Every structure is written in structure tokens, then in C-alpha cells.
Amino acid sequence: MIEEKIEINKIPAETEYYDVMGGSHRWEVKVHDHGSVALVDSMPRLAPVGQTADFAICQAARVSYGAGTKKVSEDKGLIRYLYRHQHTSPFEMVEFKFHCVMPVFIARQWIRHRTANVNEYSARYSVMPDKFYHPSAEDVRKQSVSNRQGGEEQLEAKTAQEFLDYLDKVEENYKTYNNLLEKGLSRELGRIGLPVSIYTEWYWKIDLHNLFHFLRLRMDSHSQKEIRDYANTIFALIKPIVPVACEAFMDYAFESIKLTxxxxxxxxxxxxxxxxxxxxxxxxxxxxxxxxxxxxxxx
Ligand SMILES: Cc1cc2nc3c(=O)[nH]c(=O)nc-3n(C[C@H](O)[C@H](O)[C@H](O)COP(=O)(O)OP(=O)(O)OC[C@H]3O[C@@H](n4cnc5c(N)ncnc54)[C@H](O)[C@@H]3O)c2cc1C
Incomplete structure (x- = not known):
């Protein structure tokens, strides 16, 4: 057996390590009526006591010097330098895995971010749940005049109510979907009459470099409010784990301006x-x- 010839040297840690998720298996935040984002894992999961998972960025960046991780203040300077100068690969050494529950119309926007690993609920294999995104009247926006892709202020009450009644009617169709499945219709066809407001879910794993790219686009005011709510939630979940990188992202990307x-x-x-x-x-x-x-x- 080839394995017998391989000797694994299990080197003990020189410093004490702690779990960056505090021993929890899931940090969950509710989004809208039925949605949620849960952080279910982080890499690194263990960080040296006194440091945050930001240490993994410096560890990777310093590999060429063999110097290991230095003082926290120096790490902060290094991370900010790397981010400012788009030395992105050290940020790819940090990864996060999320369990996300969102309406299909949000999932369609989200899936465009190709650099994540995704495993989604199968509506061929399983029955879709009877859950729909149904905004409250205050969240019904009118068409923006300046942004053809966007909505802005609240729509006047009468038309907003008409829209909500229309959603009620569409959601009523779920009964027909269920009845037809009971009569033997395949789930892969039954689902095609369901609206894009129905909820789906997936596991979504992404490295920090690509996550910041996603957050920069989807926390931005030009993104649809509903996906923005998810992006802001994700940012709130990772901030305690990589606070230095998150601060650099805000300073040098999200709240920065590019001049032509x-x-x-x-x-x-x-x-x-x-x-x-x-x-x-x-x-x-x-x-x-x-x-x-x-x-x-x-x-
Ligand atoms: C406000 C807003 C409005 C939008 N409107 C529309 C719309 O009307 N219609 C529409 O179709 N899309 C729309 N999109 C989606 C948008 O065009 C991008 O597909 C989406 O934001 C993902 O961006 P990305 O490709 O940079 O991200 P990712 O897929 O995460 O890729 C990250 C980076 O990796 C590189 N990359 C990844 N894959 C490839 C590849 N195959 N080839 C080359 N480089 C690659 C690129 O540098 C890319 O920037 C919109 C997005 C936003 C934020």
C-alpha cells in the first residue's frame, strides 16, 4: 500500500488558536419575509489568539519572505497595501461558505457571479416550498425615471395594492401546481408555471477576493434593493471575522471613486x-x- 510509505508529521501549533465562529455551526440572519443568509463555515476556521482570520491574508502574502505573520499593526498595514494595489491573490486564501434562501428572481442575479461554488435546491427532485417574496406596501417602488433598470420612491397606495393583489393571485396558483404533482405530473415540468417570487436555496462558497467583487456590485445603490439586502447581510456576517480586510474594502473599493x-x-x-x-x-x-x-x- 502506497499510504504506508507516507509519513505524516503532525506539527503542534506554536501559539494557541481559537474558532473564528466562536464554536457556532451557523451564524444566521433573516432577510425579508422568508429569506435568510447563514454563514456555515470559514477558512481559516482557526486563528491565532489575539488575531482575526485576516492573519491568513498576511500569511499568504509573506510566503515569499518566509517571515510568517508579524505584529497585528503591521498586518493591518500590509492588508491595506495589498488591497490598495490590487494584490488580490492573498485575499483568495480566505473562504466563506453560506447557506442562502432567496426568491428565484434574486437567485438569477446572484448566479451571474461565476467565481463562487454553488449547490442549489433541485425543483426536479423536490417539491418547491409554498413560500413567495411578497413585499409590504411601503416596499412597492415606482419605476425610476433616471435609471431604466431601477425603482425609486414608494408607489402610490392604490396601484401598490393592485400589484399586491396580483401577487396574491399568482401565489394562488401554487395549489394547482401541488394538485398536478399529486396527479402524477413530473416535478421538472410542474415547476415551470411557478412565479420567480418563489423561494429557492443554495450553498454558496466563495473566496474573499471574489466576495468583495460581488459585494462591491451588489451593495451598490445601482443594484436592486432586494439583492442589496442580501449583500449587506453577507458583509455584516464576515466583518467580525475579517475586520481589517473589510475596512480596506470600504476605504479603497466600496466608498472610493474612480476618476477618468x-x-x-x-x-x-x-x-x-x-x-x-x-x-x-x-x-x-x-x-x-x-x-x-x-x-x-x-x-
Ligand atoms: C447593477 C447591475 C445591473 C446589471 N444588469 C444586467 C443586465 O441587464 N443584463 C445582464 O445580462 N447582466 C446584468 N448584470 C450582471 C453583470 O453584467 C455581471 O454579469 C455580474 O455583475 C457579474 O459580474 P462579473 O462577471 O464581474 O462577476 P464574476 O462572474 O464573479 O466574475 C468576476 C471576474 O472574473 C472574471 N471572469 C469570470 N468569468 C469570466 C469569463 N468567462 N471570461 C472572462 N472573465 C471572467 C472577470 O474579470 C469578472 O469581472 C448586472 C449587474 C449589476 C451589478
Missing amino acids: RLEIEAIRSGKPINTTNKRETEEWEQKKQLLGLDKTSQA
């Missing part, structure tokens, strides 16, 4: 941005507001 060459020229010259493109000009106006630039000098 034309925008830099406009700042330098104090003149309007050199474009006739309406959308680009509007985007520059928004950035100027964020930067606190005087409207008259940058007209």
Missing part, C-alpha cells in the same frame, strides 16, 4: 468636462458632489 482621464483634466483645468455625452456629464456631476467640488468653478 477626462475628469482629472476637468479638476486640473477647472473647466467643464470635455465630453458631449449626457450620461458621462451626469456621472461627473455626481462625482463632483461627492468630492465637494464647487459647482461654479467646475461648471
Whole structure:
């Protein structure tokens, strides 16, 4: 047997380690009416006492020096440097596994993030649960005028109620789905009449580099509110485990602004941005507001 020739040297830890999830098997947060996100595992799961799972980022980054992990303050500087300069591979050394329950229309947006590993509930194999995303009247948004993809303020009450009645009717169809399955219809066909507001679930595993990419896009105000609620929940779940990396993400990615060459020229010259493109000009106006630039000098 080949295994008999392999000697495994189980080296004892030099320092004491602790479980970054505090011995819990699941950190769960409810989202909307029937949804949830649960953190079910983390890599690393064990961190040296006095440090956070951020240590794994530095451990990987320092492999070329063989220096191991240094003081926490130095680690913070290193992580922030790596993030600022997009040295992304050390962030891939940290991974998280989540159990997510969400409506199908959210899952469709979520699954576009191809760098995660996914295992989803099978509606061919199992009966879909009688659970639907059904917003409250205050959450019914009207079509945005400025963003063709988005909704904005609350829709007036009468039309909002009509929409909710329409959802009630659609949800009523679940009975027909169930009856047809009982009469022998295959689940793989029965499901095709169900609305995209029905809930599905999956296990979702992703490394921190790609998770930050997901969060940057899906915590952003341009994302649909419903998926934003999930993204914000995920961020809240990982923040206590990798607080230094999360702070770097906020400082250098999520709350940062990217300036184009034309925008830099406009700042330098104090003149309007050199474009006739309406959308680009509007985007520059928004950035100027964020930067606190005087409207008259940058007209
Ligand atoms: C506000 C918003 C609106 C959107 N609207 C639409 C829409 O109207 N229609 C629509 O179809 N989609 C839409 N999307 C989805 C969007 O186009 C992306 O598919 C989604 O955000 C995933 O981004 P990603 O490919 O960067 O992420 P991931 O799939 O996680 O990939 C991460 C990175 O890996 C690299 N990568 C991964 N796979 C490949 C590959 N096969 N080839 C090359 N590089 C790869 C890329 O650099 C990519 O940025 C929207 C997304 C957002 C946030």
C-alpha cells in the first residue's frame, strides 16, 4: 500500500488558536419575509489568539519572505497595501461558505457571479416550498425615471395594492401546481408555471477576493434593493471575522471613486468636462458632489 510509505508529521501549533465562529455551526440572519443568509463555515476556521482570520491574508502574502505573520499593526498595514494595489491573490486564501434562501428572481442575479461554488435546491427532485417574496406596501417602488433598470420612491397606495393583489393571485396558483404533482405530473415540468417570487436555496462558497467583487456590485445603490439586502447581510456576517480586510474594502473599493482621464483634466483645468455625452456629464456631476467640488468653478 502506497499510504504506508507516507509519513505524516503532525506539527503542534506554536501559539494557541481559537474558532473564528466562536464554536457556532451557523451564524444566521433573516432577510425579508422568508429569506435568510447563514454563514456555515470559514477558512481559516482557526486563528491565532489575539488575531482575526485576516492573519491568513498576511500569511499568504509573506510566503515569499518566509517571515510568517508579524505584529497585528503591521498586518493591518500590509492588508491595506495589498488591497490598495490590487494584490488580490492573498485575499483568495480566505473562504466563506453560506447557506442562502432567496426568491428565484434574486437567485438569477446572484448566479451571474461565476467565481463562487454553488449547490442549489433541485425543483426536479423536490417539491418547491409554498413560500413567495411578497413585499409590504411601503416596499412597492415606482419605476425610476433616471435609471431604466431601477425603482425609486414608494408607489402610490392604490396601484401598490393592485400589484399586491396580483401577487396574491399568482401565489394562488401554487395549489394547482401541488394538485398536478399529486396527479402524477413530473416535478421538472410542474415547476415551470411557478412565479420567480418563489423561494429557492443554495450553498454558496466563495473566496474573499471574489466576495468583495460581488459585494462591491451588489451593495451598490445601482443594484436592486432586494439583492442589496442580501449583500449587506453577507458583509455584516464576515466583518467580525475579517475586520481589517473589510475596512480596506470600504476605504479603497466600496466608498472610493474612480476618476477618468477626462475628469482629472476637468479638476486640473477647472473647466467643464470635455465630453458631449449626457450620461458621462451626469456621472461627473455626481462625482463632483461627492468630492465637494464647487459647482461654479467646475461648471
Ligand atoms: C447593477 C447591475 C445591473 C446589471 N444588469 C444586467 C443586465 O441587464 N443584463 C445582464 O445580462 N447582466 C446584468 N448584470 C450582471 C453583470 O453584467 C455581471 O454579469 C455580474 O455583475 C457579474 O459580474 P462579473 O462577471 O464581474 O462577476 P464574476 O462572474 O464573479 O466574475 C468576476 C471576474 O472574473 C472574471 N471572469 C469570470 N468569468 C469570466 C469569463 N468567462 N471570461 C472572462 N472573465 C471572467 C472577470 O474579470 C469578472 O469581472 C448586472 C449587474 C449589476 C451589478
